[in-house]
Amino acid sequence: MPSFAYTARDGAGLSVTGVLAADSASVVSQMLRADGKYPTDIRPTSDARGGNSTGSVPGISSTGIKLGRAEVIQLSTQLAIMLETGVTLSEALGCIAQQSERPDVRKLVADLSQQVQGGTDFSAALARHPRSFPRLYVALIKASEKSGMMAKLLNRATAYLRDEAEIVRKVRGALTYPLIMFGFACTTTIFLLAFVLPRFTAIYANKGAALPTPTKILMAASSLVVGNWPALLVGVGVSVIGLILFLRTSRGRRTWHFAQLRIPLVGGIYRKLHLSRGLRMVGTMSGSGVHLVDCVTTAHDLCDNTYFRDLWGKVSEQIQSGKQLSEPLFQSNLVPRSIAQMLSSAEKSGKLAQVMEQVAGFSEQELKEKIAEMTRYIEPIMIVAMGGIIGGVALALLLPIFSISKVMAH
Numbered sequence: 001m002p003s004f005a006y007t008a009r010d011g012a013g014l015s016v017t018g019v020l021a022a023d024s025a026s027v028v029s030q031m032l033r034a035d036g037k038y039p040t041d042i043r044p045t046s047d048a049r050g051g052n053s054t055g056s057v058p059g060i061s062s063t064g065i066k067l068g069r070a071e072v073i074q075l076s077t078q079l080a081i082m083l084e085t086g087v088t089l090s091e092a093l094g095c096i097a098q099q100s101e102r103p104d105v106r107k108l109v110a111d112l113s114q115q116v117q118g119g120t121d122f123s124a125a126l127a128r129h130p131r132s133f134p135r136l137y138v139a140l141i142k143a144s145e146k147s148g149m150m151a152k153l154l155n156r157a158t159a160y161l162r163d164e165a166e167i168v169r170k171v172r173g174a175l176t177y178p179l180i181m182f183g184f185a186c187t188t189t190i191f192l193l194a195f196v197l198p199r200f201t202a203i204y205a206n207k208g209a210a211l212p213t214p215t216k217i218l219m220a221a222s223s224l225v226v227g228n229w230p231a232l233l234v235g236v237g238v239s240v241i242g243l244i245l246f247l248r249t250s251r252g253r254r255t256w257h258f259a260q261l262r263i264p265l266v267g268g269i270y271r272k273l274h275l276s277r278g279l280r281m282v283g284t285m286s287g288s289g290v291h292l293v294d295c296v297t298t299a300h301d302l303c304d305n306t307y308f309r310d311l312w313g314k315v316s317e318q319i320q321s322g323k324q325l326s327e328p329l330f331q332s333n334l335v336p337r338s339i340a341q342m343l344s345s346a347e348k349s350g351k352l353a354q355v356m357e358q359v360a361g362f363s364e365q366e367l368k369e370k371i372a373e374m375t376r377y378i379e380p381i382m383i384v385a386m387g388g389i390i391g392g393v394a395l396a397l398l399l400p401i402f403s404i405s406k407v408m409a410h
Helices: 025-035 069-084 089-097 103-117 120-125 135-147 148-206 213-225 229-247 250-260 266-287 290-302 306-320 326-331 337-349 352-409
Strands: 005-011 015-021 038-044
Touching: 005 025, 015 025, 025 069, 025 089, 038 089, 038 103, 069 089, 069 148, 089 103, 103 120, 103 306, 120 135, 135 148, 148 213, 148 250, 148 266, 148 306, 148 352, 213 229, 213 352, 229 250, 250 266, 266 290, 266 306, 266 326, 266 352, 290 306, 306 326, 326 337, 337 352
Parallel strands: none
Antiparallel strands: 005 015, 005 038
8 A cells, every 4th residue: 555745734733744554645634634634745655656756747848837927826826725725735736737728837737746746845846947936936835845834935925926026017017108109209200201301302402492400410311311221220230139249248237237227217216126126035035934045045046137136145145154134235325224224123133034024015115106206207208309309300391491481582
């Protein structure tokens, strides 16, 4: 008869482990419940697994399956609810795999279920799909396996993913509008220079009137676009490719990240985004029982900005040398002094994780307000810019009419 290793909670809520012999995992679950225990994980022991149970679902690449953030959030929410109601991890994964309508989700969950049934830790099974589950998520699940609070930490990981997705969506939404307006302005200008202005050039040339300086400049630009458009297209293409290749280098990324943090209006948003994400990451993991060095290392590895990554690297070095986390924060111009002071006080009181999450929430609220403020400013700025471009072109076209009228009057 096969044997199964289990993890359960007794009547006092304490985590207990053991091995039972039974025909199936469901029988083990019934035996534990009859004994007054709450099973959280049941898996075959190494003797019962044999050699083939640790394989994976066919068709999965070495980098795993990629799911969208919304799908990961939905999967985590379903899993947390099922675990809270007493369903074991293996049963929950099997149920989700059967009911899922999306092929990628079904395949990924089936792989997770097969790995868990084969005796692999759930965190290790998740780590096989890094494009779907970030390192913070995997670290929280690994901590839950030690503490026996998988449902609680799944809810916490899901809340983190949901908050992060909302913040990223707001930032992208705030930046999309000005980019669309800028693209429309460029397209309109090119259309006027290439198709509208050449017709006026022929009219003014036949009249023989002296053109005003703004009109001459505009006509010269139109002639440049019309007469050299192949070379201009090649030049733009080469410039774009060169810029992309430059941004892929270490120096290029650092230059771009430097510009990100200092662009008027947008720079403040990027600063608050990277700071709030880092604080939320460290606070969430630290509050879940993950070692502080691992928390800061994860924040360093997952940070998208080179300058904030350097900051978290300095913080990690400080912690490992026995110094306080807040010392590099005081020295950095990326972190407001008030936040560094709050974290310093939290270290002394032993409430660092709690205060970090509160500060992250405060920073995220400030970020939302900053986005709303930028949106209020950027809309009239873009309207004025568009009006200036169209109005300037129209004025340059109309000025020669007055010159022609004077010539005809004399």
